[in-house]
Amino acid sequence: MKRARAWLLTITILTVAALAFGVADGSWMRHVPAKDHERKNPYEGRADAVAAGRLVYEDHCSKCHGENAQGTKKRPSLRSQRVQEEATEGDLHWLLVNGNMGRGMPSWSKLGDPQIWQVITYVKTLNK
Amino acid sequence: MVPAQGRIGQWRSGLGFLFLLLAGSFYGHAQERPYFVTYSHEMEEPGNLEIEMLSVVGKPPGGNRFLGSTTEFEYGATAWWTTELYLDGQTTWHDSTIFTGYRWENRFRPLLREHRINPVIYIEFENTSADKALREVVGHDGRADFYDSNADARADKERELELKLILGSNFRGWNLSENFIAEKNLGGGSWEFGYALAASRPLKLAASAHKCAFCRDKFMAGVEMYGGLGDALGFGLKNTSHYLGPAIGWSAPNGMTLSFSPQFGLNDYSIPRLYRFGIKYEIEQIVNRFRRGE
Numbered sequence: 506m507k508r509a510r511a512w513l514l515t516i517t518i519l520t521v522a523a524l525a526f527g528v529a530d531g532s533w534m535r536h537v538p539a540k541d542h543e544r545k546n547p548y549e550g551r552a553d554a555v556a557a558g559r560l561v562y563e564d565h566c567s568k569c570h571g572e573n574a575q576g577t578k579k580r581p582s583l584r585s586q587r588v589q590e591e592a593t594e595g596d597l598h599w600l601l602v603n604g605n606m607g608r609g610m611p612s613w614s615k616l617g618d619p620q621i622w623q624v625i626t627y628v629k630t631l632n633k
Numbered sequence: 634m635v636p637a638q639g640r641i642g643q644w645r646s647g648l649g650f651l652f653l654l655l656a657g658s659f660y661g662h663a664q665e666r667p668y669f670v671t672y673s674h675e676m677e678e679p680g681n682l683e684i685e686m687l688s689v690v691g692k693p694p695g696g697n698r699f700l701g702s703t704t705e706f707e708y709g710a711t712a713w714w715t716t717e718l719y720l721d722g723q724t725t726w727h728d729s730t731i732f733t734g735y736r737w738e739n740r741f742r743p744l745l746r747e748h749r750i751n752p753v754i755y756i757e758f759e760n761t762s763a764d765k766a767l768r769e770v771v772g773h774d775g776r777a778d779f780y781d782s783n784a785d786a787r788a789d790k791e792r793e794l795e796l797k798l799i800l801g802s803n804f805r806g807w808n809l810s811e812n813f814i815a816e817k818n819l820g821g822g823s824w825e826f827g828y829a830l831a832a833s834r835p836l837k838l839a840a841s842a843h844k845c846a847f848c849r850d851k852f853m854a855g856v857e858m859y860g861g862l863g864d865a866l867g868f869g870l871k872n873t874s875h876y877l878g879p880a881i882g883w884s885a886p887n888g889m890t891l892s893f894s895p896q897f898g899l900n901d902y903s904i905p906r907l908y909r910f911g912i913k914y915e916i917e918q919i920v921n922r923f924r925r926g927e
Contacts, residue, residue, distance in 0.1 A: 553842040554842075556843070557839065557840040557842040558840070560842075560843075560844060568680075568918045568921075569680075603746040604745075604746070604747070606711070606712035606713045606742070606746075607712075609679055609711065609712055611678050611709075612675075614675075614747050615666075615808070617803070617806040617838045618805075618806075618838070619806075620839065620840050620850075623839065
C-alpha cells in the first residue's frame with residue numbers, strides 16, 4: 506500500500522511539473538552561447554532549401570506548431586516577432602539541436618545539421 | 634496453449650489489421666534508427682505514440698526454428714521521459730504459439746541539453762516466460778536456452794528488473810549508441826550483465842526538395858553488435874553469446890518505418906543466424922486527436 510502511494514505521489518509530481526513548465530516564454534534565448542548566436546545558415550536564401558525545409562516542417566513540426574506555423578493551444582507560433590526578428594538563425598539552430606526539454610520542446614539533433622538549417626531557412630520565410 | 638505451426642498467430646493478424654486501420658486514418662512520420670536491440674538517446678517526441686512490431690527468426694542447430702515477436706507502445710510523456718509497454722509472443726515450429734509476457738519500461742534523460750555524449754537512464758520491469766524475442770542478451774544467455782519445449786520453458790517464470798545506462802552521440806549525421814545492461818531476476822539469482830553497441834547514418838543528410846518515397850534521405854544504414862558479459866559471480870566473456878550485423882531502415886511515405894537486419898552469431902554459444910525485421914508507425918499528438926476542435 507505504501508509503495509502504491511509513493512508511486513502515485515511520484516507520478517503526480519512529475520505530471521504537475523510537466524504542466525507547470527509547459528508554457529513557452531522565449532527565455533531559452535538567454536542560454537544561447539555567443540558563438541552559436543553568430544552562426545550563419547549555409548542554406549540561407551536558397552529556394553531548394555525552403556522547399557525541403559517546408560517538407561521537414563510538415564513531417565516533424567506542424568503537429569505542435571500548426572500547419573501554418575501559427576501555433577496551437579500549448580505551443581508557440583513561429584510567425585512571432587521573437588522567432589522572425591529577435592532570434593538569429595544561429596539561435597534557432599541551437600534551439601533545435603538542444604531543445605527546451607523542460608518546456609516540452611525536444612532535441613532535434615537526430616535530423617542532422619543540413620535538415621535543421623533547411624527547416625530554419627523555411628521558417629524564416631514565413632512572414633515574407 | 635494454441636497448437637501452432639502455420640498459425641503464426643491470430644493475434645498478429647489482428648494487430649496487422651489495426652496497423653492498416655491506423656495507416657488509413659492518420660498521417661504520421663518517423664525518422665527512426667534501424668536498431669533492434671540498442672537504444673539511442675533519442676526520446677519519443679512528447680505527446681506522440683509509436684506502435685512498433687519487432688520480430689526475430691532464428692534456428693539453433695538441431696533445434697526448432699522460432700519466431701519471436703514484440704509489440705511495443707511507446708509514448709512520449711515529456712521531452713525527457715518516455716514510457717513503453719511491450720507485449721511479447723513467440724511461435725516455435727513443431728511446438729506451439731504462445732503469449733510470453735509483458736514489459737514496462739521508462740527512459741529518463743537527466744541532462745536537458747544535447748552534449749557530446751548524452752546519458753539516458755532506463756528502468757524496466759518484465760514478467761515473461763519462454764521468451765524468444767531476444768530484445769537483449771545478458772549473462773550467459775545462449776543457444777542452449779532455445780532447445781526446451783514451450784511447455785517446459787513456460788514453467789520458468791522470469792520477473793526481472795532491468796537497468797540500462799544508455800549513452801548516445803549525434804555527430805555529423807552519425808549516431809553512436811552504447812548500452813550497458815544489468816538485469817536481476819527478482820525471484821533469485823545474481824545480477825547479469827550485457828552490452829549493445831550501434832552506429833547509423835542516413836544515406837543522405839539533406840532533405841529532398843520534393844516528396845519522394847525512395848530518396849536517399851529516407852534510408853538509414855547502420856551496424857549493431859550486442860552480447861552477454863556474464864554475471865556477478867563471473868563477469869566477462871566466458872560462455873557468453875554475441876551477435877553482429879548490418880541494419881537498414883526505410884521511412885515509408887505513409888508514415889511507417891520498415892527495418893531489417895541479418896545478424897550473425899560470433900561464437901558457438903550463439904545462434905548462427907538471426908533475421909530481424911520491424912515495422913513502426915508513429916501517431917503524432919495522440920491526445921490532441923481526441924480533443925474537440927483539434
